[in-house]
Structures are given as structure tokens and as C-alpha cells.
Amino acid sequence: MKSISIYRASAILLFGILLVIALYYGRIFFIPLGFAALLSMLMTPVSRKLEQWGIGRGVATLLCILIFMLFLAAIAAVIAAQLVSFSEDLPQIQKKLEQLLDTLQQWIQHKYGASPQQQITFVREQISSLSQSANKYFTTVLSGTLGLVSAFVLVVLYMFFLMWKREKFEEFTLRLVSPENRPEAQQVVNEIKQVAAQYLVGRLMSMLFLAIFYSIGLSVLGLKNAVLVSIIAVLPTIIPYVGAFVGAVFPLIVAMISGSPSMVLPTFAILVAAQVIDNNIIEPLVMGSKLNLSPIFTIIAIVLGEMIWGIPGMILFEPLFAVVRIVSQHVQKLHPYGFLLQNEVEDPKWVDKLKGLFGKG
Incomplete structure (x- = not known):
């Protein structure tokens, strides 16, 4: 087994540092x-x-x-x-x-x-x-x-x-590679466009479901201004993982102030039930495995995004990591990185059945 050249390792490390500095x-x-x-x-x-x-x-x-x-x-x-x-x-x-x-x-x-x-x-x-x-x-x-x-x-x-001028930018990307590699490069471009669109559509559908679920649940509970509270609670969920916790704070405070202490626990139950349904049914159905990112690297993307770009980075770095995964899986020397970023968690069988039902529909 050949050892990795110290010069190559240093060059990769230097490139990573310069990339972070440029992004920041x-x-x-x-x-x-x-x-x-x-x-x-x-x-x-x-x-x-x-x-x-x-x-x-x-x-x-x-x-x-x-x-x-x-x-x-x-x-x-x-x-x-x-x-x-x-x-x-x-x-x-x-x-x-x-x-x-x-x-x-x-x-x-x-x-x-x-x-x-x-x-x-x-x-x-x-x-x-x-x-x-x-x-x-x-x-x-x-x-x-x-x-x-x-x-x-x-x-x-x-x-x-x-x-x-979208064709011009696409043609520019294809001209960066040799003619024999352009069909695969075209496939990479198509996958990136599909992932980006699917990510935004899936995130918006997830937020819409949460807004409706919150509004109905909080209205039945008797919380005043349930629609406004639901919208404010849903807006932070555009940030994966972290947004759900941030958004839950406002409904709980409103339940405490405008309602009564006894409403806090039912409000919390509604928030948890909505997140469980969203994470296990809605997101797998509307987003599928398009991002195909490992959960740990999804969290790493959010943390790095916040460190480099703040809140916008927490939104953008997840699809950015997905783009890196797609490119890595189509470049021979980068295959190990694509394998590392790829999602290793399979959907439950019942989710696959639901996807099949919706697909047939």
C-alpha cells in the first residue's frame, strides 16, 4: 500500500483552509x-x-x-x-x-x-x-x-x-471537461438541478404541512391567534433539525402567557406529534432520497454553515454538501468522499410502500 505523499496531504489541507477563508x-x-x-x-x-x-x-x-x-x-x-x-x-x-x-x-x-x-x-x-x-x-x-x-x-x-441565460452557464460547465466526458458531466448537471429543486419543494411542502397541523391542533386546543403562532413556529424549520427546536419556543411561551400553564403540555404534544409525522412520513415522501446525505454530515453541514455564513449557511450548506456528494460520485479519484457523504440509513419498508403507492397514483 502506497503512503499518501506529505506534499499532497499538505496541498489538500491548504486548499481546504483557503476555501473556508474565501467562503467566509x-x-x-x-x-x-x-x-x-x-x-x-x-x-x-x-x-x-x-x-x-x-x-x-x-x-x-x-x-x-x-x-x-x-x-x-x-x-x-x-x-x-x-x-x-x-x-x-x-x-x-x-x-x-x-x-x-x-x-x-x-x-x-x-x-x-x-x-x-x-x-x-x-x-x-x-x-x-x-x-x-x-x-x-x-x-x-x-x-x-x-x-x-x-x-x-x-x-x-x-x-x-x-x-x-441558463443554457450558457450549462454549456460553460460542460466545456470545462473533455468531449468524451461531457455525457457524464451532463448527467451531473441534471442531478444537481434535480436535487436543488427537490430540496426546496420538499422543504416548502414540509413547512406547509407543519403550518396546517399546528394551526388545526392549536385551534382545537383553544390557543388564541393559532394561525399566527403556527406561522412563526414554522418559519425557523427551513433550517433542518435546529429550526424545529427554535420554532417550538414561541408557541410554548404564548401558551403560557395567553392561555394557562395547563396548556403548555398539550401544546408541546402537538409540536412533537407534528415533527414525528413530518420527519417519518412527509419528508421521506416529498424529498425522498434526493439529497442522499449521511445524517452526521447533514449536521456537520448545518454547523459549518452557521460558522461560515450564519443562518443563511445553515440553509444553504445542506444542498451544497449534496452537490459535493454528486460530483464526488462521478469523479473517480473522489469516490471515497462521495461514499463518506452518502446516506447509509435506509427508509423503513412501510415508507417504501407508501412511496410506491404515491408513485403508482
């Missing part, structure tokens, strides 16, 4: 481009359908972007309508919150001997210290909002050009 310092450029690439692959079938109806490429691309923006506007409208209803219940929620704070003060006094006045003094001191840096926080929030708006504009612009 170039995140302002790469994050909008990454989202635009995913969304372009998702909307390309719609654009092709419109073109088959006789609509020009440019107009079809603009219509796809309009559909995407209308989808976002619809979500914002639903949230705004629910916020109006939520604002009507604010006096009652405030009264309930004051009762909970009074109970908490009594518990702290009993446990630690701090009187309510001492607790109020402590809180005021903390608020005063925070207010001294209010300008700094305001500037940070303002710059973050402006950055978000500019990033959204970039995503829309990138989407337009990636969809409008």
Missing part, C-alpha cells in the same frame, strides 16, 4: 448567489412551461420572479392580518403577563430572599445599562435591515440572469 470573507457575494441559484433551479420548470405556451424567455423569467415575489407577499399578508387580530388581545395578554411576573417575583423572593423592590431595582439597572448602548444597537439593526434589502435585490437580479 466572500459571504456577502456568495450568499445571495447561492439563494438565487437554488431558486432559479426551482423556477426553471415553470419558465419552460411558460415558454412552451409561446411566451418569450425574458417575459417568462420575469413572470417566474413575479410568482416568487407574490408568494412572499402572500405570506407577509397572512402574518399582517394575524398581527391585527393579535393586537386586539394585547391588553388581556399584558394582564396575564403581569400575573405571571408577580408569581415569578414571589418565587424569587421565597427562593433567594430578594424582595420585589430589589428585583425591580436590578431590572432597571440592567435596562439603564442597555439603553446606554441603544444607539449602537439601533445602528446595527438599521445596517442589518439595509443589508437584507440589498441582498434580496441581488437575489432577484441573479435569478433573472441565471434563468434568462
Whole structure:
């Protein structure tokens, strides 16, 4: 067995370090481009359908972007309508919150001997210290909002050009390889487009199911503003694994404040039941094994994404790792890496039967 050259190992390590540095310092450029690439692959079938109806490429691309923006506007409208209803219940929620704070003060006094006045003094001191840096926080929030708006504009612009001239970018990719390898390169490109579109569709279908399940369950439970609470709880689930835990916090707090302590446990049961059904039935059916990533590398992708790109990285790095797996499985020297990234967990037999039923349907 030949030993690995120290120079080759050093070159691989140096390449990895430089890649991470480039991704970190170039995140302002790469994050909008990454989202635009995913969304372009998702909307390309719609654009092709419109073109088959006789609509020009440019107009079809603009219509796809309009559909995407209308989808976002619809979500914002639903949230705004629910916020109006939520604002009507604010006096009652405030009264309930004051009762909970009074109970908490009594518990702290009993446990630690701090009187309510001492607790109020402590809180005021903390608020005063925070207010001294209010300008700094305001500037940070303002710059973050402006950055978000500019990033959204970039995503829309990138989407337009990636969809409008998609054949050119595909041809460029094929020209990077020798003519005899172009059929396999074309297969790689097709697989990447399919995985990206399937990932977004599957994630959106999963979020839609959770929103409906949460809304019905919390409404039956009697929780006020169940639709708004469900939407806010579902939005973080676009981040795999971690998002479910983050999203569960808000319904539990609302159940405690606007409902009663006895509603917390049923609310928790609804959240857990929805996640169990989603993870074991919905996601395997709508996403299948398209990403085909090992669970441990899915978690690694989320952690690395957060370290390098923050929250956008937690969303983008999972399909990015899937792209690396696809390329590795089609390049002879990278086969071991493709094998390492590949999912080794098989779906239960009953899930395969369900897939067969849906496929026949």
C-alpha cells in the first residue's frame, strides 16, 4: 500500500483552509448567489412551461420572479392580518403577563430572599445599562435591515440572469471537461438541478404541512391567534433539525402567557406529534432520497454553515454538501468522499410502500 505523499496531504489541507477563508470573507457575494441559484433551479420548470405556451424567455423569467415575489407577499399578508387580530388581545395578554411576573417575583423572593423592590431595582439597572448602548444597537439593526434589502435585490437580479441565460452557464460547465466526458458531466448537471429543486419543494411542502397541523391542533386546543403562532413556529424549520427546536419556543411561551400553564403540555404534544409525522412520513415522501446525505454530515453541514455564513449557511450548506456528494460520485479519484457523504440509513419498508403507492397514483 502506497503512503499518501506529505506534499499532497499538505496541498489538500491548504486548499481546504483557503476555501473556508474565501467562503467566509466572500459571504456577502456568495450568499445571495447561492439563494438565487437554488431558486432559479426551482423556477426553471415553470419558465419552460411558460415558454412552451409561446411566451418569450425574458417575459417568462420575469413572470417566474413575479410568482416568487407574490408568494412572499402572500405570506407577509397572512402574518399582517394575524398581527391585527393579535393586537386586539394585547391588553388581556399584558394582564396575564403581569400575573405571571408577580408569581415569578414571589418565587424569587421565597427562593433567594430578594424582595420585589430589589428585583425591580436590578431590572432597571440592567435596562439603564442597555439603553446606554441603544444607539449602537439601533445602528446595527438599521445596517442589518439595509443589508437584507440589498441582498434580496441581488437575489432577484441573479435569478433573472441565471434563468434568462441558463443554457450558457450549462454549456460553460460542460466545456470545462473533455468531449468524451461531457455525457457524464451532463448527467451531473441534471442531478444537481434535480436535487436543488427537490430540496426546496420538499422543504416548502414540509413547512406547509407543519403550518396546517399546528394551526388545526392549536385551534382545537383553544390557543388564541393559532394561525399566527403556527406561522412563526414554522418559519425557523427551513433550517433542518435546529429550526424545529427554535420554532417550538414561541408557541410554548404564548401558551403560557395567553392561555394557562395547563396548556403548555398539550401544546408541546402537538409540536412533537407534528415533527414525528413530518420527519417519518412527509419528508421521506416529498424529498425522498434526493439529497442522499449521511445524517452526521447533514449536521456537520448545518454547523459549518452557521460558522461560515450564519443562518443563511445553515440553509444553504445542506444542498451544497449534496452537490459535493454528486460530483464526488462521478469523479473517480473522489469516490471515497462521495461514499463518506452518502446516506447509509435506509427508509423503513412501510415508507417504501407508501412511496410506491404515491408513485403508482
